[in-house]
Amino acid sequence: MIVSFDVDGPSDGPAVVLLHSSVCDRRMWDSPYGALAEAGFRVVRPDFRTCGDSPAARAPYSDDGDVVALLDRLGIERAALVGSSYGGRVALRIAALHPERVSRLALLCAGRPGHRPGSPQVREFGAAEDALLEAGDLEGAAALNARTWLGPDADEAAHTLVRAMQLRNFQGSACLAEDHELPEPDVDFAAITAPVLAVGGAHDLPDFRAVAAELPSLVPGARHLELPWAGHLPSLERPAEITELLLEFLRPIR
Numbered sequence: 001m002i003v004s005f006d007v008d009g010p011s012d013g014p015a016v017v018l019l020h021s022s023v024c025d026r027r028m029w030d031s032p033y034g035a036l037a038e039a040g041f042r043v044v045r046p047d048f049r050t051c052g053d054s055p056a057a058r059a060p061y062s063d064d065g066d067v068v069a070l071l072d073r074l075g076i077e078r079a080a081l082v083g084s085s086y087g088g089r090v091a092l093r094i095a096a097l098h099p100e101r102v103s104r105l106a107l108l109c110a111g112r113p114g115h116r117p118g119s120p121q122v123r124e125f126g127a128a129e130d131a132l133l134e135a136g137d138l139e140g141a142a143a144l145n146a147r148t149w150l151g152p153d154a155d156e157a158a159h160t161l162v163r164a165m166q167l168r169n170f171q172g173s174a175c176l177a178e179d180h181e182l183p184e185p186d187v188d189f190a191a192i193t194a195p196v197l198a199v200g201g202a203h204d205l206p207d208f209r210a211v212a213a214e215l216p217s218l219v220p221g222a223r224h225l226e227l228p229w230a231g232h233l234p235s236l237e238r239p240a241e242i243t244e245l246l247l248e249f250l251r252p253i254r
Helices: 026-038 063-073 086-097 120-134 138-149 156-174 206-218 239-253
Strands: 005-008 015-019 042-046 079-084 102-108 196-201 223-227
Touching (some): 005 026, 015 026, 015 086, 026 042, 026 156, 079 239, 120 138, 120 206, 138 156, 206 223
Parallel strands (some): 015 042, 015 079
16 A cells, blocks of 8 residues: 555546645545545545554655556546645656646645745644644644634634644644655746646745745636635635636546
């Protein structure tokens, strides 16, 4: 087993891969996952290492390498990638390193290879999270993440789910005896050939809003869209609206 994953939809449908935020696991895609499969797409949603049901690696690996290996295992030569936050960072690496494998790229409040968030808000969050983790308060750190990354439209069910996913990820990472993740390679964004939709959230931290806004200057033909209601995890804040947005963006590959 490479990583844990779900796959649904017709085997001959155009492939879509949903890549989760590091705060979450593949459950963050519950709403679009079923809807995309019903619309005729072959939908794959993996868990990154130490997230959800995926175990820690025992040998050198990269998350983008795991995703490409999973596509090979499933016999998928080309797929649309939908990435949230860290999942968007991984999606950008795949699209730049393997442009022939990517048909479309939807990025929801994504990170970007080479970008190191450094706003006062991010530093304040990081210091608070570190203090809780050093005190052994994993539940408190998980709650902090839910408060920080979910926007004002998120309901209590979304907060409960994010707390549970982040707590499980903390617990999985705490068991690591050694980190086998390979260094992030340099990528050439001009190598990306797939149409790109870069979504930002008006209530997100400024670092991620900036990444979304600057992608059209880095990726040929990329389109920027800022959602006035969204925080950092819009697929959990207004899942029906994000599902419709994804269906509209992915329709041309059908």
